[in-house]
Amino acid sequence: QVQLVESGGGLVQPGGSLRLSCAASGSIFSILPIHWYRQAPGKQRELVATITRGGAANYADSAEGRFTISRDNVKNMVYLQMNNMKPEDTAIYYCNAGPRIWGQGTQVTVSP
Secondary structure, X not given: OOEXXXXXXXXXXXXXXXXXXXXXEOOOHHHOOEEEEEEOOOOOOEEEEEEOOOOOEEEOOOOOOOEEEEEEOOOOEEEEXXXXXXXXXXXXXXXXXXXXXXXXXXXXXXXO
């Protein structure tokens, strides 16, 4: 069974950068596609980025060109590098590895 733990959230100014990390346990991690979702207050959870086991990445329009998802299958880690951040990026960010495999989330706040 895969378990996920996110870290790296915090407060950042507009235009700044953060790098989120998702640490995974479980021997099947390396074969799973991994997703980053986010949920802003009063809004539905939305998909931000996906990375396949081979490293192919896809992004939501809101993240394209600013965010980069990557993974290290040896370390069982997935990362989300967020650059040129905007106030609308403020949300709780979750790592996901399937329908019932979620981390606890990490808060990201973008504010002057």
